[in-house]
Amino acid sequence: MDKVKKSGNxxxxxxxxxxxxxxxxxxxxxWWIGMEKIYRMLPWKKTAWTxxxxxxxxxxxxxxxxxHPENMxxxxxxxxxxxxxxxxxxxxxxxxxxxxxCKTNVGAYDTKIKKTxxxxxxxxxxxxxxxxxxxxxxxxxxxxxxxxxxxxxFDIPKSVSGTDExxxxxxxxxxxxxxxxxxxxxxxxxxxxxxxxxxxxxxxxSMELSNLWREIFEHRKSVPSPYSxxxxxxxxxxxxxxxxxxxxxxxxxxxxADIKNLTAKGEGTMPKGQEKYRxxxxxxxxxxxxxxxxxLAQYGAVIAFEPYTYSFAPMxxxxxxxxxxxxxxxxLIMDTPYAYNxxxxxxxxxxxxxxxxxxxxxxxxxMSCRPSSAGMVDLAEAIRRDKGIPVLILQCDMNDPRAYSxxxxxxxVEGFIELMEANKKR
Amino acid sequence: xxxxxxxxxxxxxxxxLFKDGKLLATKVIFTGYNAEAAGLKVYEEILAETDIDxxxxxxxxxxxxxxxSVKIADxxxxxxxxxxxxxxxxxxxxxxxxxxxxxxSKAILLDDGGKVKNFVMNDKCAAGTxxxxxxxxxxxxxxxxxxxxxxxxxxxxxxxxxxxxxxxESEVISxxxxxxxxxxIIAGIHESIASRISSMIGRVxxxxxxxxxxxxxxxxxxxxxxxxxxxxxxxxxxYAQVNGAIGAAILAASL
Numbered sequence: 001m002d003k004v005k006k007s008g009n010x011x012x013x014x015x016x017x018x019x020x021x022x023x024x025x026x027x028x029x030x031w032w033i034g035m036e037k038i039y040r041m042l043p044w045k046k047t048a049w050t051x052x053x054x055x056x057x058x059x060x061x062x063x064x065x066x067x068h069p070e071n072m073x074x075x076x077x078x079x080x081x082x083x084x085x086x087x088x089x090x091x092x093x094x095x096x097x098x099x100x101x102c103k104t105n106v107g108a109y110d111t112k113i114k115k116t117x118x119x120x121x122x123x124x125x126x127x128x129x130x131x132x133x134x135x136x137x138x139x140x141x142x143x144x145x146x147x148x149x150x151x152x153x154f155d156i157p158k159s160v161s162g163t164d165e166x167x168x169x170x171x172x173x174x175x176x177x178x179x180x181x182x183x184x185x186x187x188x189x190x191x192x193x194x195x196x197x198x199x200x201x202x203x204x205x206s207m208e209l210s211n212l213w214r215e216i217f218e219h220r221k222s223v224p225s226p227y228s229x230x231x232x233x234x235x236x237x238x239x240x241x242x243x244x245x246x247x248x249x250x251x252x253x254x255x256x257a258d259i260k261n262l263t264a265k266g267e268g269t270m271p272k273g274q275e276k277y278r279x280x281x282x283x284x285x286x287x288x289x290x291x292x293x294x295x296l297a298q299y300g301a302v303i304a305f306e307p308y309t310y311s312f313a314p315m316x317x318x319x320x321x322x323x324x325x326x327x328x329x330x331x332l333i334m335d336t337p338y339a340y341n342x343x344x345x346x347x348x349x350x351x352x353x354x355x356x357x358x359x360x361x362x363x364x365x366x367m368s369c370r371p372s373s374a375g376m377v378d379l380a381e382a383i384r385r386d387k388g389i390p391v392l393i394l395q396c397d398m399n400d401p402r403a404y405s406x407x408x409x410x411x412x413v414e415g416f417i418e419l420m421e422a423n424k425k426r
Numbered sequence: 427x428x429x430x431x432x433x434x435x436x437x438x439x440x441x442x443l444f445k446d447g448k449l450l451a452t453k454v455i456f457t458g459y460n461a462e463a464a465g466l467k468v469y470e471e472i473l474a475e476t477d478i479d480x481x482x483x484x485x486x487x488x489x490x491x492x493x494x495s496v497k498i499a500d501x502x503x504x505x506x507x508x509x510x511x512x513x514x515x516x517x518x519x520x521x522x523x524x525x526x527x528x529x530x531s532k533a534i535l536l537d538d539g540g541k542v543k544n545f546v547m548n549d550k551c552a553a554g555t556x557x558x559x560x561x562x563x564x565x566x567x568x569x570x571x572x573x574x575x576x577x578x579x580x581x582x583x584x585x586x587x588x589x590x591x592x593x594x595e596s597e598v599i600s601x602x603x604x605x606x607x608x609x610x611i612i613a614g615i616h617e618s619i620a621s622r623i624s625s626m627i628g629r630v631x632x633x634x635x636x637x638x639x640x641x642x643x644x645x646x647x648x649x650x651x652x653x654x655x656x657x658x659x660x661x662x663x664x665y666a667q668v669n670g671a672i673g674a675a676i677l678a679a680s681l
Contacts, residue, residue, distance in 0.1 A: 377629055381631070390544075393629075395549055407491060408530065411504050415504040415542075418503060418504060418506065418542075422541055
């Protein structure tokens with residue numbers, strides 16, 4: 001009998017086609033790196049450390065460069081530096097169980113690693129919020145103390161489904177009051193003043209950036225998928241640090257044009273006829289193993305939707321007064337999907353599964369991130385029950401490669417692919 | 427039509443031959459350091475023992491951690507699919523499979539037709555696997571084959587609270603120093619595995635009847651502790667250790 005061996009795991013050499021403008025991501029990145037240099041060089045310019053869910057726009061409005069420890073931690077991981085930085089932080093006494101972004105940041109600052117490898121410099125101020133992560137609070141406070149830099153943290157109440165209007169309004173008042181405290185803090189420690197004209201300009205651009213990403217997602221509903229999570233995981237960078245800056249808008253416009261072009265021709269990111277499984281990825285990617293999502297292509301699987309990057313582009317409203325603007329920003333910060341309670345998360349996930357015609361869901365149960373991992377077992381169960389599609393929970397970590405075990409993850413992923421294959425045959 | 431299944435585990439390599447819905451033969455050897463060589467060896471040995479020519483084998487499916495190194499296979503499946511197919515063949519009523527192998531453990535939930543509905547696997551950790559038992563048997567200076575039977579005699583199992591193999595080993599050593607009975611410590615070790623496995627099964631949603639597969643199914647102490655912990659009977663097949671290979675041979679027939 002002739003044996004024709006298919007390569008390991010029946011996998012085929014299928015590669016994702018990246019969008020023609022994918023490489024243009026370097027322009028917003030270079031702009032950001034260049035801007036930091038300028039802001040640090042000129043004495044009247046100021047810099048801050050900020051965090052995820054913090055209204056970064058506020059920093060651009062105040063003409064303060066928003067450095068971003070989490071963003072730089074992902075750079076360190078992608079450049080294969082995170083493990084040594086994490087181990088360095090652990091040698092300083094930080095617990096192994098602590099968030100790997102936090103430890104990467106501690107290690108990066110303490111070892112003075114180069115910018116291009118994920119390094120980060122001392123800012124003029126440290127500002128953060130506990131909106132999606134309670135580790136931010138202590139982590140940023142510790143670093144501010146260590147660097148001897150003024151620190152401000154604002155507290156965000158959790159807004160869950162069923163919260164009545166009166167409580168919601170009270171919560172908005174509470175957050176807006178803290179915004180005014182934050183402004184006083186910024187003005188006191190940087191000498192910068194609020195510029196209302198710039199406020200509306202920055203917020204308009206931020207809205208445009210969000211809308212473009214949302215439109216990109218509308219086109220991702222097409223079959224075959226024109227744009228994989230493998231690409232979006234890097235391409236959403238402007239939403240993280242450049243909301244309110246023109247260069248991100250230009251990049252997203254080109255990406256959108258590429259996608260429209262592909263979908264008009266009925267083409268996708270996979271070679272023609274090769275898209276077999278449309279998968280949702282939930283959670284933060286494995287930054288040290290960015291190939292993971294690309295490698296799914298060999299099984300005919302594409303990440304057609306991921307709530308993570310989508311959550312960075314909420315629907316924003318055009319406001320006419322400063323008070324209205326602050327109230328809207330407060331509302332948006334409280335309305336982050338990672339703060340939703342389970343029933344609302346299930347509702348959202350099931351809606352996305354239908355809209356994006358998904359065949360399976362991968363949930364990253366992230367050792368570093370409780371907010372994104374909480375409730376996953378119940379979420380998975382609800383999806384299996386209501387939608388009849390396989391759900392894989394991968395226990396791993398976003399920035400600590402020690403948590404990633406190649407063969408074990410491979411077996412789980414292949415088992416998941418086999419379940420989707422069997423599901424399609426039924 | 428004769429088909430073959432080859433299951434390369436971290437400790438042993440297994441092979442099974444299947445002909446027209448019937449199991450012909452099974453074979454187990456140690457994997458050693460070369461998974462590819464072990465796959466070929468177990469395949470050749472089972473063919474030699476059954477006096478079947480290679481040319482008569484219509485299809486080969488490989489499984490286990492070394493599945494991709496089996497070059498002669500027509501395709502590979504994960505252990506999840508193969509254990510499901512094997513268990514369904516051995517008992518079509520089985521709804522939950524607990525597979526405890528050398529380096530991992532799994533819980534697999536089947537639907538009424540024997541198809542996989544869901545599965546969970548252990549964390550990246552040796553606790554709750556065959557390797558854990560090997561380490562413990564060594565610490566207790568007991569032959570692994572006697573390990574299970576000894577523990578059943580215990581009336582007062584010791585408490586092993588550590589979730590880590592390394593820490594559990596030092597805990598065991600301190601229990602020996604404290605004068606705990608050997609059979610009680612071994613029973614405690616089995617109970618600690620049962621606790622770990624039962625919380626993993628909880629994530630998949632257990633349904634009876636339950637079958638245990640994989641090499642650890644040979645350890646009656648683990649089965650006894652699991653039955654006690656779960657409050658239900660666990661079926662152990664004579665073919666538990668080769669169940670993955672049997673499933674692979676069955677899946678090969680449908681290629």
